[in-house]
Amino acid sequence: MNAVNRWVEPDWAKRYLSERDGIPHRMEGFAVMMEVLPPSPRRVLDLGTGDGYTLGLLRGVYPGVEGVGLDFSAEMLGRARERFEGEDGVEIVEHNLDDDLPARLGRFDVVVSSFAIHHCVHERKRSLYAEVFGLLEPGGTFANLEHVDSATPELHREFLTAINYTPEQDDPSNKLLDVETQLEWLRAIGFENVDCHWKWRELALLCGVKPR
Ligand SMILES: C[S@@+](CC[C@H](N)C(=O)[O-])C[C@H]1O[C@@H](n2cnc3c(N)ncnc32)[C@H](O)[C@@H]1O
Known part of the structure; x- marks a missing residue:
C-alpha cells in the first residue's frame, strides 16, 4: 500500500490550515463528536492533533480537562504548542502514528x-x-472523525468536486478505508456501542466505547 505521507512537509500543513475552515459540513461532525462524548472526562488524548484544534474544542467543552496531543509534523507541533502556551494540563508530544x-x-x-x-x-x-x-479507561469513548473511502470511484470524484478539489489536488498521503470495515474492526477489538454517528460523503464519525 501507498507509503507516501506528505504531512511532514511544512507547506502541506500550512495548505491544510489555510483551507480547513472551507471544508463543507466539517463542523457538523465536530458537533456530533462533542455530543457523544461522556459528561466529565478527566484525561483526553488527540491523535494527529495538528495545531491542537480538536484538543482545544475539548478543553473548551470540559474546562480543566487534562489533554495530550500527538503529531509528527514540526509545523503542526509548533502551532499546537503556541495554542496552549501558558495553559496547565496540556502536553503536546512528537510521535509518528x-x-x-x-x-x-x-x-x-x-x-x-x-x-x-x-x-x-x-x-x-x-x-x-x-x-x-488498551489506553482507554473502562467506559471510555473513542471518537474518530475521519476521512473514509467512497463506495465507488465516481462517488470519490463527486466528493472532490463537493470540496472544490480537482483530482490533481487530491492528497497522495490518503489511505482511505470504508466505514464498514473500520466499524467491524472496532467491534472485533472489543468496543461496544460501535457506530458511525455522522457522515457526509467521505467525512464520518466512527465511535466505540470500552466496556466497563
Ligand atoms: C488533516 S490534518 C488534521 C489535523 C487536526 N486533527 C485537525 O482536525 O485540524 C492531519 C494531521 O495528521 C497528522 N499526521 C499525519 N500522519 C501522521 C503520522 N504518521 N503520525 C503523526 N501525525 C500524523 C498531520 O501532521 C496533521 O497534523
Whole structure:
C-alpha cells in the first residue's frame, strides 16, 4: 500500500490550515463528536492533533480537562504548542502514528482523532485502534472523525468536486478505508456501542466505547 505521507512537509500543513475552515459540513461532525462524548472526562488524548484544534474544542467543552496531543509534523507541533502556551494540563508530544503509541501516556477517558488516522496504512489503522482500546479507561469513548473511502470511484470524484478539489489536488498521503470495515474492526477489538454517528460523503464519525 501507498507509503507516501506528505504531512511532514511544512507547506502541506500550512495548505491544510489555510483551507480547513472551507471544508463543507466539517463542523457538523465536530458537533456530533462533542455530543457523544461522556459528561466529565478527566484525561483526553488527540491523535494527529495538528495545531491542537480538536484538543482545544475539548478543553473548551470540559474546562480543566487534562489533554495530550500527538503529531509528527514540526509545523503542526509548533502551532499546537503556541495554542496552549501558558495553559496547565496540556502536553503536546512528537510521535509518528505509524509507530506504537508511547508507553508512558497513561490511561484516558476519551481518545479523539480528526482527519488523521487515514494517513496510516490499513494494517496500522487496525493495530492503532487496538492500542486505543488498551489506553482507554473502562467506559471510555473513542471518537474518530475521519476521512473514509467512497463506495465507488465516481462517488470519490463527486466528493472532490463537493470540496472544490480537482483530482490533481487530491492528497497522495490518503489511505482511505470504508466505514464498514473500520466499524467491524472496532467491534472485533472489543468496543461496544460501535457506530458511525455522522457522515457526509467521505467525512464520518466512527465511535466505540470500552466496556466497563
Ligand atoms: C488533516 S490534518 C488534521 C489535523 C487536526 N486533527 C485537525 O482536525 O485540524 C492531519 C494531521 O495528521 C497528522 N499526521 C499525519 N500522519 C501522521 C503520522 N504518521 N503520525 C503523526 N501525525 C500524523 C498531520 O501532521 C496533521 O497534523
